Amino acid sequence: MKKHFTQPMILGVLxxxxxxxxxxxxxxxxxxxxxxxxxxxxxxxxxxxxxHTPASKIIHKWxxxxxxxxxxxxxxxxxxxxxxxxFQLIASVGLAGLSxxxxxxxxxxxxxxxxxxxxxxxxxxxxxxxxxxxxxCGAAAVLATEGTLKSEPYKAAMAVGTVVLFGTAEMFLYPIxxxxxxxxxxxxxxxxxxxxxxxHEVSQxxxxxxxxxxxxxxxxxxxxxxxxxxxxxxxxxxxxxITKSAATVGGVNGSKPEKxxxxxxxxxxxxGFIIIVGFxxxxxxxxxxxxxxxxxxxxxxxxxxTALGLETHVSKFIQAGIKPLVLALILFAWLFFGGIAITYxxxxxx
Numbered sequence: 419m420k421k422h423f424t425q426p427m428i429l430g431v432l433x434x435x436x437x438x439x440x441x442x443x444x445x446x447x448x449x450x451x452x453x454x455x456x457x458x459x460x461x462x463x464x465x466x467x468x469x470h471t472p473a474s475k476i477i478h479k480w481x482x483x484x485x486x487x488x489x490x491x492x493x494x495x496x497x498x499x500x501x502x503x504x505f506q507l508i509a510s511v512g513l514a515g516l517s518x519x520x521x522x523x524x525x526x527x528x529x530x531x532x533x534x535x536x537x538x539x540x541x542x543x544x545x546x547x548x549x550x551x552x553x554x555c556g557a558a559a560v561l562a563t564e565g566t567l568k569s570e571p572y573k574a575a576m577a578v579g580t581v582v583l584f585g586t587a588e589m590f591l592y593p594i595x596x597x598x599x600x601x602x603x604x605x606x607x608x609x610x611x612x613x614x615x616x617x618h619e620v621s622q623x624x625x626x627x628x629x630x631x632x633x634x635x636x637x638x639x640x641x642x643x644x645x646x647x648x649x650x651x652x653x654x655x656x657x658x659x660i661t662k663s664a665a666t667v668g669g670v671n672g673s674k675p676e677k678x679x680x681x682x683x684x685x686x687x688x689x690g691f692i693i694i695v696g697f698x699x700x701x702x703x704x705x706x707x708x709x710x711x712x713x714x715x716x717x718x719x720x721x722x723x724t725a726l727g728l729e730t731h732v733s734k735f736i737q738a739g740i741k742p743l744v745l746a747l748i749l750f751a752w753l754f755f756g757g758i759a760i761t762y763x764x765x766x767x768x
Contacts, residue, residue: 424482426479426480426481426482426483427482427483427486428483429480429483430480430481430482430483430484430485430486430487431483431484431486431487431491431721432483433476433477433480433483433484433728434465434483434484434487434721434724434725434728435721437461437464437465437468437724437728438457438461438717438720438721438723438724439717440464441457441458441460441461441464441720441724442457442717442720444457444460445457445460453586454586454589454619454621454622454624454625455582455586455621456557456619456621457716457717457720458557458558458716458719458720458723459557459578459581459582459723461720461721461723461724461727462557462575462578462723462724462726462727462730463727464724464727465723465724465725465726465727465728465729465730466575466727466728466730466732467727468727468728469727469728469729469730469731470731470732477728484725484728484729485725485729487721487722487724487725488571488722488725488726488728488729489565491718491721491722491725492561492562492564492565492718492719492722492725493565493686493687494687494718495561495715495718495719495721495722496558496561496562496565496649496687496688496690496691497687497690497691497693497694498694498711498714498715498718499558499646499649499691499694499715499719500690500691500692500693500694500695500697500698501694501698501708501711501712501715502643502646502712502715503643503646503647503695503698504695504698504699504701505695505696505699506699507640507643508643508644508647510640511611511637511640511641511644512768513768514611514764514765514768515611515614515615515637515640515641515644516644517764517768518611518612518615518641518757518760518761518764519614519615519641519644519645519648520644520648521760521764522553522615522616522645522753522756522757522760523553523554523645523648523652524553525752525756526549526552526553526749526752526753527549527550527553527652529549529748529749529752530545530546530548530549530550530552530553530745530749531545531546531549533545533745533748534546534548534549534742534745538741538744538745539741540741540742540745541573542660543567543569543570543573544569544573544576544577544738544742545745546563546567546656547560547563547564547567547569547573547574547576547577548576548577548580548742548745548746548749549749550562550563550577550652551577551578551580551581551618551746552580552581552584552618552746552749552750552753553645553652553749554645554646554648554649554652555618555619555620555642555645555646555649556578556581556585556618556619556620556622557578557581557619557719557723558646558649558719559649559652560574560577560578560581561574561719561722561723561726562649562653562687562688563652563653563656564726565685565687566653566656566657566660566685566688567656567660570734571726571729571730572729572730572731572734572735572738573738574726575726575727575730575735576734576735576738576742577742577746578723578726579735580742580743580746581618581619583743583746584618584746584747584749584750585617585618585619585622586622587750588613588616588617588618588622588626588750588753588754589617589622589625589626591754592609592612592613592617592626592629593626593629593630596609596629596630597630601758602758602762604761606630606631606633606634606637607633607634607637608761608762608765609627609630609634609637609638610627610633610634610635610636610637610638610640610641611637611638611641611761611764611765612757612758612761613626613627613634613638613641613642614627614637614638614639614640614641614642614644614645615641615642615645615757615760615761616753616754616756616757617638617642617753620639620642620643620646623638623639623642624638624639626638627639647695649688649691650688650689650691650692651688653685653687653688654685654688654689657685657688
């Protein structure tokens with residue numbers, strides 16, 4: 419009988435948890451907190467740093483626990499991420515906010531995947547991960563998508579790097595342009611829709627919104643959470659797509675698709691995410707309980723990100739070259755210019 423909780427498993431998980439805890443401590447330093455850098459981002463940097471030190475020998479011995487954190491813990495973290503949302507919150511933003519969110523999300527995904535695979539010649543997984551990080555909710559979306567694709571860890575780490583770079587640029591750039599009157603005659607509500615519909619990370623949206631006004635922040639965060647809600651449908655669509663692609667390749671090669679692959683079409687944690695959102699919408703739990711769950715869930719996400727960093731080597735980034743960064747830059751430009759045009763267009767109609 420196979421032992422599930424071996425010593426390498428336990429020690430690996432403890433190592434990941436310790437590093438995630440350190441990431442939280444660093445994230446609370448005022449200078450870091452002001453930049454809107456989340457513990458998830460710090461966690462992956464800590465993990466990548468440690469794996470390039472003599473400690474890498476220990477990491478290899480405890481790999482079982484590290485892989486468990488990057489895969490299993492990640493999936494449960496995505497499920498309980500649903501406690502950040504309710505269907506009532508989504509409805510409160512109105513048709514304009516919903517429309518901008520969906521249009522920006524779908525267009526960014528399509529542009530990212532098509533440009534990545536057809537123009538830049540990137541592999542499918544790298545293209546999807548960069549596009550998902552830009553289109554939905556940054557690092558959390560990259561993690562969730564990586565869990566569906568089961569891609570190599572360095573590809574997800576690379577996508578997270580683009581989220582940090584361009585999301586941080588958006589966070590500082592948007593309020594400056596708004597206050598300087600360079601975004602046209604945007605109202606605070608329109609700015610909130612624009613920021614929430616185009617900025618990568620939730621924490622970056624909060625910073626960019628609060629830099630203009632309390633109302634802009636409220637609208638921006640609500641619109642952003644609609645994009646987060648789209649995470650589950652996106653994972654389901656990607657699951658169906660890659661399974662059908664595998665079946666098509668199998669048919670062309672004369673081989674049969676993997677047995678039982680139908681059960682793998684829809685990621686179970688995506689369904690769990692939707693169920694939790696529905697449960698949270700019923701408002702059955704005390705506010706303090708939901709708040710505690712959110713804090714614990716954020717820590718689990720930080721653990722998953724840290725574990726991803728521990729599995730990532732810089733040499734893989736060098737092999738990938740500059741193409742993923744250029745793709746992310748193009749998506750950044752689309753989110754900005756396309757976001758402005760679509761926000762003005764939708765709000766003038768609805």
